[in-house]
Amino acid sequence: MKTKILIFASLLLIYSCNNEVDITNPVVDPSNFLSQTTPLPTTSKVIMEGVYTVTKGNELLGDQVVVKWTRDRLSIFSGKNGGYIVLDGGSLDSVVFFMGYWRYSTNLETGVASFYVPSGEGGKEIISGDSSFSTIKFVGEYGEGNELANNPLVLEFKRQFSQVVKQNTFHILAHRGGGRNSDYLGVSENSIAMLNIAERFGTTGVEIDARLTKDGVPFLYHDSDINLRLCQKSLIWGNIEDFTWAQISTLITLRNGEKIPSLREALEYILEETNINAVWLDTKDVDVVPSSIEIQQEILDRAITMGRDLKIAIGLPADDVYEEFIAQPGYQDIPSLCELSLDKVREANSLIWAPRWTLGIQTSDVQQMHAEGRLAFTWTLDDANYIEEYINQGEFDGILTNFPTIVSYYHYIKQ
């Protein structure tokens, strides 16, 4: 009997283990710091961008990093573990100050970071917008978790982005609006909060998932059911498309506390509040196609009125969605993204062809698409080694990824 108890206890012990993640996000409140500084003008921001050598702090960032302004934050991308730093910044007298946090994309390590650019090391030139500088030096520190930032970190300007990078538009597309729940970014996938921070990771475009409520409202959600991977415990359970928009928007809370956005809310946010210029509307249910097109056309019309460069493409991931799409009137004039064969891309007159990355770089097919005036994206590529190869050897116009920081690094260092 004792043996049986032992065995049963062993089973209990084993099954009680789980993969719950405990991540300590650093507490960074730059409001007090920012109130004492002056925001930098666009001319100052542009001249700071480029490739920098890491002269101190290589253990955190490797040997070189990319410095890039992304809307309202300065982001730094490294080639080590998808590492990145997101900073708020401003000037005081002739010195530029930054405060924020660093994070590795591929694991859970994170901490605080701060920098300043001294007056005689480029600070004065940055503030005056003088691009004839000889050097820019970021002098800073970083810490781990909520520890004080006391490890030295120094970056020195190496070069501007190459002409290849400056002259070609390359789409860095973030999965599920910017990241998955499994990336533990502090906000939920397919939420407005995620769209708000997506650009800090170097994102220039997003993929979002569209479904249709029981009463015909398109909304953002990946899975077919209400589950704890995506949501907090709720009063309703089961197939999410069996519920009305009123039920979904009031009774379901996403994993990190947000409400599920409707497709219209998400696209309006992208249009009005971000600089995102490409939206891959992944069609999760065939029934959502007609209403997605209706909202797509409305938002695209508004973008034209605003003079905003924005592409919104209806995703055609499977044959049933494809058949529904080509049954729509004037479908060949509707911007779409087809994951299927080249013939189907042509039949739908899709703007974008999007094969899975595991099929290889397919240069010949990509070139055919380019010759026909179409774009080619590949998905969902997260492996740093392959990202480097696809950027340097491939001819894709964009990469959909869970780690836009890694794609950003390899894209911006391209010579």
Next chain:
Amino acid sequence: MKKVKWLMISGIVVVFFSNSIDTFCQQLNFNDHTFYYPHPYQNGLMISSLGLSMAKLPEDVVETDDVFRGPLFAYQLKYGLPDNFVVEGGVTTNIVTFQFALGPKWNYEIDRTGISVGADIAYYFGQLEHFGFDTKFTGWALYPNISAGYRFNKFAITVKSELVLNFGGTSKNGDLEIENDLDFFNGWTLGVYVEQPLWNDQFVVIGVRSTFLTFYYPMWAAFSTFDRTFYIPEATFTFIL
């Protein structure tokens, strides 16, 4: 709820087997019919097993909270050598992935307690050419392992632990082939196995194994890039042939 259900099933299975066959077991020669329990094998004795294991894959990788997935079929052989040595080999597969392993072990038994130390070298490869894949994956691994077991009258119980070390490999997508960038130290495992007769001298093994790994080779096609250690529980059911 699913966890509770699985616990109940596991408990029922254990109790069922441990209550079966009483006096008959005491006449059996466990050493000729057990596979996991470590004991010296007669020189030239060969024992084989055929098993099925199911793993609960990490939710962050497979993005589902389903209970058990990822079935693996395993055929294993042990061959007795002189001086308490045993050579063990086997093939494990989930159809799109195969792993071949081979390695020596040294077993020692005092009264009813046995111990074993050894190491297996393994080569795995996977290939997938459907569902948007044109992919091949290969790799080498080393599994240094240690086991300790106790033989009761009616059954034997064995605890086995192993390290999992990566020795490189390659992956190929389309025409592009690159070397895998896996950490040398992948993780470790701890398993508990109960062996006993099911009928006559037909022995079966039920076991549970906890694996703590960064890279779980049967999941290669997910191309997980998480640099974290995942806990992956496995349940196994094996026939000693």
